Amino acid sequence: MNVLLIFSVLVLIAIALWQITKxxxxxxxxxxxxxxxxxxxxxxxxxxxxxxxxxxxxxxLYSFWAYSDVLLPEAASEHGGDYDxxxxxxxxxxxxxxxxxxxxxxxxxxxxxxxxxxKALFYADNDKLEMIWTxxxxxxxxxxxxxxxxxxxxxxxxxxxxxxLVVELYAQQFNWKARYAGNDGVLGDANVRFLQDFDGxxxxxxxATDPNGFDDVVVQELHLPVGREVIFxxxxxxxxxxxxxxxxxxxxxxxxxxxTEFAFTPKTTTEEMRLNPEMIAKVKKINKIRxxxxxxxxxxxxxxxxxxxxxxxxxxxxICGASHYNMQMKIIVESEKEYEKWIAEQQTFAEVIQ
Amino acid sequence: MSTEAAQVHEEDHGHHHKETFxxxxxxxxxHKMISxxxxxxxxxxxxxxxxxxxxxxxxxxWPEQPFGIFEVLLGKxxxxxxxxxxxxxxxxxxxxxxxxxxxLTAGLSGTFSNLxxxxxxxxxxxxxGLLNMISYWMFFVSSVVMxxxxxxxxxxxxxxxxxxxxLSALPQAQPGSGTGMTLWLVSMAIFIASSLxxxxxxxxxxxxxxxxGMSMTRLxxxxxxxxxxxxxxxxxxxxxxxxxxxxxxxxxxxxSFFLSDIFIQGEVxxxxxxxxxxxxxxxWFLGHPEVYIVLLPALGITSxxxxxxxxxxxxxxxxxxxxxLAIAFLSTIVWGHHMFISGMNPFxxxxxxxxxxxxxxxxxxxxFNYITTLWKGNLQLNPAMLFSIGLVSTFITGGLTGIIxxxxxxxxxxxxxxxxxxxxxxxxxxxxxxxxxxxxxxxxPKMFGRMMNKNLGYLHFWVTAVCAYGVFxxxxxxxxxxxxxxxYTNTAFPYFDDLADINVLITVFxxxxxxxxxVFLYNFIHSMFYGKEAEMNPWKSNTLEWTAPVEHMHGNxxxxxxxxxxxxxxxxxPGFEEDFIPQHIPLKEGEEELQH
Numbered sequence: 039m040n041v042l043l044i045f046s047v048l049v050l051i052a053i054a055l056w057q058i059t060k061x062x063x064x065x066x067x068x069x070x071x072x073x074x075x076x077x078x079x080x081x082x083x084x085x086x087x088x089x090x091x092x093x094x095x096x097x098x099l100y101s102f103w104a105y106s107d108v109l110l111p112e113a114a115s116e117h118g119g120d121y122d123x124x125x126x127x128x129x130x131x132x133x134x135x136x137x138x139x140x141x142x143x144x145x146x147x148x149x150x151x152x153x154x155x156x157k158a159l160f161y162a163d164n165d166k167l168e169m170i171w172t173x174x175x176x177x178x179x180x181x182x183x184x185x186x187x188x189x190x191x192x193x194x195x196x197x198x199x200x201x202x203l204v205v206e207l208y209a210q211q212f213n214w215k216a217r218y219a220g221n222d223g224v225l226g227d228a229n230v231r232f233l234q235d236f237d238g239x240x241x242x243x244x245x246a247t248d249p250n251g252f253d254d255v256v257v258q259e260l261h262l263p264v265g266r267e268v269i270f271x272x273x274x275x276x277x278x279x280x281x282x283x284x285x286x287x288x289x290x291x292x293x294x295x296x297x298t299e300f301a302f303t304p305k306t307t308t309e310e311m312r313l314n315p316e317m318i319a320k321v322k323k324i325n326k327i328r329x330x331x332x333x334x335x336x337x338x339x340x341x342x343x344x345x346x347x348x349x350x351x352x353x354x355x356x357i358c359g360a361s362h363y364n365m366q367m368k369i370i371v372e373s374e375k376e377y378e379k380w381i382a383e384q385q386t387f388a389e390v391i392q
Numbered sequence: 393m394s395t396e397a398a399q400v401h402e403e404d405h406g407h408h409h410k411e412t413f414x415x416x417x418x419x420x421x422x423h424k425m426i427s428x429x430x431x432x433x434x435x436x437x438x439x440x441x442x443x444x445x446x447x448x449x450x451x452x453x454w455p456e457q458p459f460g461i462f463e464v465l466l467g468k469x470x471x472x473x474x475x476x477x478x479x480x481x482x483x484x485x486x487x488x489x490x491x492x493x494x495x496l497t498a499g500l501s502g503t504f505s506n507l508x509x510x511x512x513x514x515x516x517x518x519x520x521g522l523l524n525m526i527s528y529w530m531f532f533v534s535s536v537v538m539x540x541x542x543x544x545x546x547x548x549x550x551x552x553x554x555x556x557x558x559l560s561a562l563p564q565a566q567p568g569s570g571t572g573m574t575l576w577l578v579s580m581a582i583f584i585a586s587s588l589x590x591x592x593x594x595x596x597x598x599x600x601x602x603x604x605g606m607s608m609t610r611l612x613x614x615x616x617x618x619x620x621x622x623x624x625x626x627x628x629x630x631x632x633x634x635x636x637x638x639x640x641x642x643x644x645x646x647x648s649f650f651l652s653d654i655f656i657q658g659e660v661x662x663x664x665x666x667x668x669x670x671x672x673x674x675x676w677f678l679g680h681p682e683v684y685i686v687l688l689p690a691l692g693i694t695s696x697x698x699x700x701x702x703x704x705x706x707x708x709x710x711x712x713x714x715x716x717l718a719i720a721f722l723s724t725i726v727w728g729h730h731m732f733i734s735g736m737n738p739f740x741x742x743x744x745x746x747x748x749x750x751x752x753x754x755x756x757x758x759x760f761n762y763i764t765t766l767w768k769g770n771l772q773l774n775p776a777m778l779f780s781i782g783l784v785s786t787f788i789t790g791g792l793t794g795i796i797x798x799x800x801x802x803x804x805x806x807x808x809x810x811x812x813x814x815x816x817x818x819x820x821x822x823x824x825x826x827x828x829x830x831x832x833x834x835x836x837p838k839m840f841g842r843m844m845n846k847n848l849g850y851l852h853f854w855v856t857a858v859c860a861y862g863v864f865x866x867x868x869x870x871x872x873x874x875x876x877x878x879x880y881t882n883t884a885f886p887y888f889d890d891l892a893d894i895n896v897l898i899t900v901f902x903x904x905x906x907x908x909x910x911v912f913l914y915n916f917i918h919s920m921f922y923g924k925e926a927e928m929n930p931w932k933s934n935t936l937e938w939t940a941p942v943e944h945m946h947g948n949x950x951x952x953x954x955x956x957x958x959x960x961x962x963x964x965x966p967g968f969e970e971d972f973i974p975q976h977i978p979l980k981e982g983e984e985e986l987q988h
Binding site for chain 1: 800804
């Protein structure tokens, strides 16, 4: 019924527009419109072009004013600071270019709006000018590239070392598991063909003939000790997934048939992040939205939503099927002591398969 | 280059001959009719593509609300009016596929290359009318197959327009990866063949059939753009075809090109040794040039329309040609920037960052040249001109965020988020689409012998322009906040609850933008039959298509094809009363041709 109504309204609007156009044309003086822009059209649209420039600027300023608080807080990893700095420099650059070029484009569209009798300037080229605005971008971009590549090499070079914590992130349709390497610091061999061993208790397919695997710990909650490098080894059970941890400025695809890796050092515990003023404001805003939602739910007989407390996010970021939007695993960054206590309570692979 | 030997037609003049309805309107070999066929089919597919986007935008803005329209249009895929998550993914997949290939490649290149190449270079028709007709009909068939795929029981392809395996290879991974995916692959294989046939025709025609005096350096920039685009197409589309064929083999013949070590739906699959990353390389080897196949024709059209309407030469013709060539070459060596975090060796990431930031330079040069063309012009702000100026604006905004995404480091945290979605929509979905609109408004008199209504054109432009920025500017913030794309809803993570308002704003702008396109459609259809009859050269343009009679004839010109004596941009040349000198007008006594 709604659809019929909407459709009828649209058809009627179309007819109205048609008739209005016809009436307008009939009401014009003998001179029938050529449908080519005349001085009046140029004047109006030239002014609208300038107004559009203002619109672009206002939209930009408004967006920053209204939406800055949804942006990610300070990076929670050590390389994250480098990342954010590169981001700010890049943004400063592109905003400068944006501001200047949009101004010139729209201002010229206004200033040189056509008038009968005016003549344009026959100005076909200027090699010097072309050289200038080719060389300057080259130099600027070269600088940006070098800076970026230096940071990239820094982040992506993962050197095996004894201090790092090695954790496997195991992705599947539609959840995550994490496997710690245990005291030997080495992950046991694993492959999907071992998944069916041990009556389904072998959650990530560890090869039971590899002794390195016996002390591995498989969990569904990721705990990371602050200040210690963690090297993630990613695997996928079925299709492409991606481990995206935005607060740590970290992302890497999980590819079936391949082990991919990404490393970072968390520098802010979950507790510390919860106390970050930006985060407090954000959580407050979220809880306000949730309590309004809860009122609606309670009114219709459902249970209210639990209040939200910040936790680091692990998001799947490569389309993987129906529940791509809902692959959840908690990440907790805590002190070394709390981490040791927690991992000691977990079962090793050897204990699980007994 | 002499064109005498290359004349293939028996009669060296245009003619009318006895045609049936079928040979004139359906199986036509005339490039002008074929261009209209491409346009109509492209617009029809565009309506479907936009409708799909409005459906999934409704879902994103109001995630748990039932909608009557879902029940009506999606039937079993929206039980009780709530959209099913699988069909959400199908909608974004088919939306992307239709818009990139069917609207912005075939609809843009197919329409304007066909219309303008013979007319602007001074040829009777394309080198092969038969191949041209076949290429259109293959495009039509591929469109039909794609639409049919929407109606299969398990749903159409739903692995994203990029259809990465294993998701796209395994029906067990997702319902759309069954018959829907098969039909998608069939449709695309036919589409690619159509595109290759068209491209070969364009290349051969431009090289061989230019009229006397039409040297390469006198070619309008539209022709340079279409010519180079066709070359890129010929180089890159076959690689997508190979990826599609290998995927078909993995799906149906048990091979392991892209698959290895998979456990799904309770069983270990037999595949060994393949890699999804191989698919990504093959896909993006086309995928990146593809976006330039989409963009370059729009840029060529913009050059033409801005020069004509500014009554000034396009600034820096040589630089414009050089930048088209540079963009084309560089576009083939940047594909890895779609794969920075694919698991490929990070060293490759460094290489691709370098080449990607290089491609920003010719793009910047083009933008500066457009702006300089406006300076001290006498701007005729026709709707086509507004869309061309709008294209430059959104090309700059979207292109600049490409600098962020092209930097491998920065890509780490924005890859596959709404930041990427905002970027590519601004450069493709808006910029290139504006090129399509500009082209339609400008060449409508040539295609249909009538003028479109300019006031409706103004209304269409201004509403679209405001909504375009309204939809995609705020979207950057959602991406920077960490929200991934292709998420059916954001409500699974309370962390994203504060993005709900922005999503609603985006959807509202999108709905208004969708409505504004109805104004265009109405104007297009109404003007086709009732538009003011056009004169031969309503925009007072220099290029050869405006010397052909308004009523179409095979062979384009009734007598001899005009000979060309100058480049296409003698607008407001000093020493002449008129502010334009068409290309076929001989140099007057003492006049020098501009050396460029």
